[in-house]
Amino acid sequence: MKLAHIILSLALPAALLAAEAESYVEHFDTIYNSLTVERRGSVVELRARARGGEALESAVDLKDPLMPIVAYTRTLYAGLFIQSKPQRVLMIGLGGAGFHRLFTAAYPEALLQTVELDPKVYDLCRERMQFKPTDKTPVTLMDGRMFVKRNREKWDWLILDAFRGGFVPPHLKTEEFYRECAARLSDRGVFISNLHATTELFYSDIKTIQAVFPQVVLFETTGRGNVIACAVKYREPNIVDSAKWPAAESLQRPHFAGRLDLAEIRKERIAIPTGRMRNAKVLSDDFAPVEFLDALKANNADGRDK
Amino acid sequence: MSLFAFYVVVVTLGILSMGFQLLASRLLSPHFGSAIDVWACLISTFLAAFSAGAMIGGWISNLEFASRRRWQIGWMTVAIVALAATGFFGRGMVDTIAISLEPGITPILLSCVGLFFFPVTALSSFTPQCVQFLATRGTPPGKASGLVYGVSTMGNIAGVMLTAFVLIPHFRVSTLLHIWLGVAVVSLAGLLRLLRAPSVP
Numbered sequence: 001m002k003l004a005h006i007i008l009s010l011a012l013p014a015a016l017l018a019a020e021a022e023s024y025v026e027h028f029d030t031i032y033n034s035l036t037v038e039r040r041g042s043v044v045e046l047r048a049r050a051r052g053g054e055a056l057e058s059a060v061d062l063k064d065p066l067m068p069i070v071a072y073t074r075t076l077y078a079g080l081f082i083q084s085k086p087q088r089v090l091m092i093g094l095g096g097a098g099f100h101r102l103f104t105a106a107y108p109e110a111l112l113q114t115v116e117l118d119p120k121v122y123d124l125c126r127e128r129m130q131f132k133p134t135d136k137t138p139v140t141l142m143d144g145r146m147f148v149k150r151n152r153e154k155w156d157w158l159i160l161d162a163f164r165g166g167f168v169p170p171h172l173k174t175e176e177f178y179r180e181c182a183a184r185l186s187d188r189g190v191f192i193s194n195l196h197a198t199t200e201l202f203y204s205d206i207k208t209i210q211a212v213f214p215q216v217v218l219f220e221t222t223g224r225g226n227v228i229a230c231a232v233k234y235r236e237p238n239i240v241d242s243a244k245w246p247a248a249e250s251l252q253r254p255h256f257a258g259r260l261d262l263a264e265i266r267k268e269r270i271a272i273p274t275g276r277m278r279n280a281k282v283l284s285d286d287f288a289p290v291e292f293l294d295a296l297k298a299n300n301a302d303g304r305d306k
Numbered sequence: 307m308s309l310f311a312f313y314v315v316v317v318t319l320g321i322l323s324m325g326f327q328l329l330a331s332r333l334l335s336p337h338f339g340s341a342i343d344v345w346a347c348l349i350s351t352f353l354a355a356f357s358a359g360a361m362i363g364g365w366i367s368n369l370e371f372a373s374r375r376r377w378q379i380g381w382m383t384v385a386i387v388a389l390a391a392t393g394f395f396g397r398g399m400v401d402t403i404a405i406s407l408e409p410g411i412t413p414i415l416l417s418c419v420g421l422f423f424f425p426v427t428a429l430s431s432f433t434p435q436c437v438q439f440l441a442t443r444g445t446p447p448g449k450a451s452g453l454v455y456g457v458s459t460m461g462n463i464a465g466v467m468l469t470a471f472v473l474i475p476h477f478r479v480s481t482l483l484h485i486w487l488g489v490a491v492v493s494l495a496g497l498l499r500l501l502r503a504p505s506v507p
Contacts, residue, residue, distance in 0.1 A: 031341060031342050031343060032341045032342070117339070117341075142409055143338065143339050143409065145336065145337070145339075146337070146338075146404065146409050149404070149405060150405070164341070169335070169339050169340060169341075170335055170340065171335045171336040171337070171339055171340070174336065176336065177336070284478075285336040285397070285479075286397075286478040286479050286480050287477070287478045287479065288332075288335075289474055289475040289476075292474075292475040
């Protein structure tokens, strides 16, 4: 007993020292972002400076890299209810690859192509957040819209999760861009977009997505201010009626256990806020006052999910 | 009265020049985004155009009257044609450049120079001629220069604030470019009329 006490008293400070040694905060100013990487124990966060604070871009627990730490990255899997066999996925916005690890473990045969604008984000993602791109998870350094314009492939999922300091660049919010995305979707492909639900921009976002995609379904990440929009370019079959979605259990993958509860995500479905959208304007390349709409209400740049 | 009209035109040209920079950024953003690389190319292009315009305008203001009138009309035409080209074909031109060239600084710079250098150079060429206008009416050259550049810079500030906080949130960029063209035609025609009296004996 005494020996155990001695060992514990020696081991505890050593463990604390080790944990402290593993904790750090680093700041990086890049051509596109002002970034902070903070490690606390095994969790590494990537944050970007935004209006009035920092927006959490991504996070990874190095002890369980498959665990989606940032809540909305779980909600992105709502796409499974619409297109349950994602074999080719295009993701615009890498961040800390918080979505990628679980996805590639669950769907090892799928291709997950990522487009990231900021080379420093890619560096930090590999060096600090231990993301290891493979031939199944290639990363291209390019503007997302430019990639979509030049790319001629078809994608089952096209995920738009590109932020710069908590804000989406205006050119990734327009009707023309969404049309370019729709053209890159496979016949039964789904467009998945991470939206801020806390500003007036949200209503214009949905209205713009609806202007391009005939069917749109929304999922709200509980209490986080993020809404994931899933949209398709076809009218039939119906995706709006959730009774026609596959059961959550049938979509389950072994790696999801303890990390992703699809039944809970199903419950995050919300109605389209038609009333609030009445006065919202469709955003186009010619008219996209994104910054102004995003400032009309308090943004979510207070350290919560982007 | 002609002096009041003169300052109105100087302010208007200031508004047009810098407001145009913000419209230019909106024209580029669908293809290149709006990060610091785009702004670096945009600001450099505008400064190069201001510089070229100032030198060209300085040279024109010392020509003999008939020749000066020809150059004034010539640069007014350049300004109007270039603004019209940007307003009507700008988006298509940027699209072509962005798709044809590899991503990087080259397509951004080429778009900036191709679309914005000539109209801004043409508009800027009238500033030294405005200084000359005041100087030939008895204002000492240093004071005339200070007045014109001071008033023009106030127009620049107004152009930036008005465009950023009032016009872009409420109007389409294409509509604003057409308005820019219309205002440029009226104000340059007015200035040309004001400058009609020979100023160099």
